[in-house]
Amino acid sequence: MWFAGHEFFVDERVLVPRSPLAELILDDFQPWRGDQEFGRVLDIGTGSGCIAIATALAFPQAKIDATDLSPAALEVAAINRRRYSLDDRLRLIEADLFPPQGGHYDLIVSNPPYVPRARMSTLPAEYLAEPPTGLVAGDDGMACVRRIFAQAAEFLSPAGMLIIEVGEIWPEISAAYAHLDLTWLDFRYGGEGVLLITREALERAQDSDGNGD
Numbered sequence: 434m435w436f437a438g439h440e441f442f443v444d445e446r447v448l449v450p451r452s453p454l455a456e457l458i459l460d461d462f463q464p465w466r467g468d469q470e471f472g473r474v475l476d477i478g479t480g481s482g483c484i485a486i487a488t489a490l491a492f493p494q495a496k497i498d499a500t501d502l503s504p505a506a507l508e509v510a511a512i513n514r515r516r517y518s519l520d521d522r523l524r525l526i527e528a529d530l531f532p533p534q535g536g537h538y539d540l541i542v543s544n545p546p547y548v549p550r551a552r553m554s555t556l557p558a559e560y561l562a563e564p565p566t567g568l569v570a571g572d573d574g575m576a577c578v579r580r581i582f583a584q585a586a587e588f589l590s591p592a593g594m595l596i597i598e599v600g601e602i603w604p605e606i607s608a609a610y611a612h613l614d615l616t617w618l619d620f621r622y623g624g625e626g627v628l629l630i631t632r633e634a635l636e637r638a639q640d641s642d643g644n645g646d
C-alpha cells in the first residue's frame with residue numbers, strides 16, 4: 434500500500450493505511466507546526482508503522498517512538514522500518530497506548546481504534562478482513578481517545594501538540610469534550626474527524642475541572 438508517497442508492506446496483521454493524516458505529514462504539519470522543531474514524536478497505535486515512518490522521513494532529525502498493543506502489528510511495522518533503514522531513529526514499543534518508560538514528545542499523533550462496537554456489523558466487508566483490535570473501541574468508540582486525552586499532557590513537551598484521528602465519531606467527541614480547546618482540521622483530499630490540541634490547552638482544562646476527562 435502507498436501512504437504519504439511511500440510504499441508499505443501490509444498483511445492481515447494490520448489495518449490498511451488510509452488515514453487523512455497522510456496529507457498533514459505531506460504538508461509538514463503546517464500551518465500548525467509553525468517554526469517548532471519536532472525532536473521527539475510519539476505515534477500511538479502504529480499498526481503497519483505508516484504514520485511513524487512517513488513522519489520520520491519528513492523530519493530527518495526527529496526520533497520517533499511508536500506503540501502498539503499488538504505484537505503481530507509490531508512485526509509488520511518492523512518490516513517497514515527495515516525497508517526505510519530507520520532502525521536507529523524509530524523505536525517500536527509494545528505498550529498500552531503510552532510507552533511505560535515515559536518521555537516528553539513535541540508531537541503525539543494517533544489513529545487509534547474508534548469504531549463503536551455496535552457499528553462493526555455495518556462496516557463494509559473489507560474492514561472485516563482487518564484485525565478487530567485495530568477498529569473497535571468499546572461501546573461508544575471513545576475507549577482509547579478518552580485515555581489519550583487523560584494522559585497526553587504528561588507525555589508532551591511544553592510546546593507540544595496532540596493530533597488524533599477520531600473519524601466519524603467526531604460529533605460525539607466534540608460534544609463530550611466541549612470544554613477542551615479542540616481544533617478540527619480540514620483536508621483538501623477528503624477525510625474528517627482529525628483534532629488537534631496543545632499541551633497548554635489540555636493543562637488549562639485539567640486545571641479548571643480537576644481531572645483529564
Ligand SMILES: C[S@@+](CC[C@H](N)C(=O)[O-])C[C@H]1O[C@@H](n2cnc3c(N)ncnc32)[C@H](O)[C@@H]1O
Pocket residue numbers: 447448449450451452477478479480481482483484500501502503506528529530531544545546547566567568577
Ligand atoms: C486504526 S489502527 C491504526 C494503524 C495505523 N496507525 C494506521 O493509521 O494505519 C489502530 C492500531 O492501534 C492498535 N491498538 C489498539 N488498542 C491499542 C492500545 N490500547 N494501545 C496501543 N495500540 C493499540 C491496534 O493494534 C492497531 O494497530
